[in-house]
Amino acid sequence: CKFHPGMRGTITVEGVVGGVAPVETRFEQPLVVPATRRGADIRLVMRRAKVRALADGPRTTMWTYDGTYPGPTIRRRGGRGTEVTVVNRLPRGAGAMSTHLHGDHHAPADDGQPTTHLIRRGDERTYRYPLLVDGRPEPGSFFWYHDHRMDRTARNNWRGLQGMFIVTDPPTRGLRLPTGRRDVPLMVSERSFTPGNQLTDPFADGPDMTGHHGEMSWTGEHAPPDDATVGDTVLVNGRHAPYLEVSATRHRLRLLNSSPFSSYNFTLSDGRPFLQIGTGSGLLPRAVVRSSVLLGPSQRADVVVDFSGASGQRLVLASVPAAPGTTGDDARETAVMEFRVGAPAPDASRLPSRLPSPRLVAPVPAQVSRTWTFGLEETARHGSAWTIDGRAFDPRRVDHRVRLGTVERWRLRNDSEVTHYVHIHAQQWRTLLRDGERPPPWERGLEDTWRLEPGEEVEVAARFTDYTGPFMIHCHMLDHEDHGMMARFDVVP
Numbered sequence: 001c002k003f004h005p006g007m008r009g010t011i012t013v014e015g016v017v018g019g020v021a022p023v024e025t026r027f028e029q030p031l032v033v034p035a036t037r038r039g040a041d042i043r044l045v046m047r048r049a050k051v052r053a054l055a056d057g058p059r060t061t062m063w064t065y066d067g068t069y070p071g072p073t074i075r076r077r078g079g080r081g082t083e084v085t086v087v088n089r090l091p092r093g094a095g096a097m098s099t100h101l102h103g104d105h106h107a108p109a110d111d112g113q114p115t116t117h118l119i120r121r122g123d124e125r126t127y128r129y130p131l132l133v134d135g136r137p138e139p140g141s142f143f144w145y146h147d148h149r150m151d152r153t154a155r156n157n158w159r160g161l162q163g164m165f166i167v168t169d170p171p172t173r174g175l176r177l178p179t180g181r182r183d184v185p186l187m188v189s190e191r192s193f194t195p196g197n198q199l200t201d202p203f204a205d206g207p208d209m210t211g212h213h214g215e216m217s218w219t220g221e222h223a224p225p226d227d228a229t230v231g232d233t234v235l236v237n238g239r240h241a242p243y244l245e246v247s248a249t250r251h252r253l254r255l256l257n258s259s260p261f262s263s264y265n266f267t268l269s270d271g272r273p274f275l276q277i278g279t280g281s282g283l284l285p286r287a288v289v290r291s292s293v294l295l296g297p298s299q300r301a302d303v304v305v306d307f308s309g310a311s312g313q314r315l316v317l318a319s320v321p322a323a324p325g326t327t328g329d330d331a332r333e334t335a336v337m338e339f340r341v342g343a344p345a346p347d348a349s350r351l352p353s354r355l356p357s358p359r360l361v362a363p364v365p366a367q368v369s370r371t372w373t374f375g376l377e378e379t380a381r382h383g384s385a386w387t388i389d390g391r392a393f394d395p396r397r398v399d400h401r402v403r404l405g406t407v408e409r410w411r412l413r414n415d416s417e418v419t420h421y422v423h424i425h426a427q428q429w430r431t432l433l434r435d436g437e438r439p440p441p442w443e444r445g446l447e448d449t450w451r452l453e454p455g456e457e458v459e460v461a462a463r464f465t466d467y468t469g470p471f472m473i474h475c476h477m478l479d480h481e482d483h484g485m486m487a488r489f490d491v492v493p
């Protein structure tokens, strides 16, 4: 186990990793918080739009939800059913799309299946999200929505089809988290730009993506194992190197890494810690003090930062790789954004040491266990492919059948030589073991995506509730997902 020893206490401080931000970055643009939608009936039009990503020069043309990148942030209380209608008005050549609400629990017909339920150009589709789990309101969560079109997910997300979805916490006595302007969702995602400020096209010479069932193929540099869509410019809520003016009080930051491929090891330039209160899928049982927070593609962390005592300072949120040979040494090294700390202000927030976290499934009655092995194989059909259990994705093939109502224990094993971030649709999971040991304190809440280093094994458990039909498990490094590392499991009555 590569985590620091002595991590078993209730509140633990990691050793400080790395140093200060590697900065010559100038923070010239104010952070933009995407518009919020709160209704039960939401309409999002996918269309091309010009957005302000870089501080100087022309705006950037992106594929957007409703004209902005990120799209509007949807905020809904758990249990309040929500319908989201997505309309495809993208240009010719973009093809059919599929919108997935990452992390949420809903029926397969509304799951943004990557292969079926496509929204063709000119068409629309309504997704129904009851925000219920087994009849109870879904816990406060930080989800996000993004395109999930088979074979083209990396390209479509690169072009911009991403937005955030917050399930707000039910009112809880004793817990007063920072709210309003002190509750800031931060979508961190990297891109590369041409001298004219347009997105580069890393896919130009890439896969020949026919999009037909099981007919994927890919060639050249963008074939496994050399497929890695990385950018050189980090955007936060769609803008490069933004700053945010904050009062010298506690702020809740909801961090999301929506990059196609890279991971980030977030730190603050003065060594100020993050108090992590949740994952993307609900509160942790106890807050954890962390000097850095590592997030791979699609992972989220709900943290509180206390800016008191920093009035007049400018603090940089940066990603700093961990020490060589330790977890997170492959993270990006980059400045991300700046906090300009103003005067102190009244602060009514309160954080009890025990948090009202969602109930976890009891692992003991796990009725079924199964293993999923993530690897790289030569396949007869596609040549070199990222695989699960030795096979590249085929949407017509049911890889596992899971019985509704059953508690399952899944072993996720990385047999390849690179790190993967494994995501499971359908349910939220409890992490039982990481490499045979109790997981670190920040992995003791619900999760839907796990980091798996080469040779690592993570065991997770969930009860399958409410819905039957096909769901997906895949690597969330989008090149790996597009190039075979996805499987289908069906929940059956």
Ligand code: C2O
Binding pocket: 100, 102, 146, 148, 298, 423, 425, 472, 474, 476
């Ligand atoms: Cu965020 Cu299957 O996806």
Ligand code: CU
Binding pocket: 419, 420, 421, 475, 476, 477, 480, 481, 485
């Ligand atoms: Cu992967």
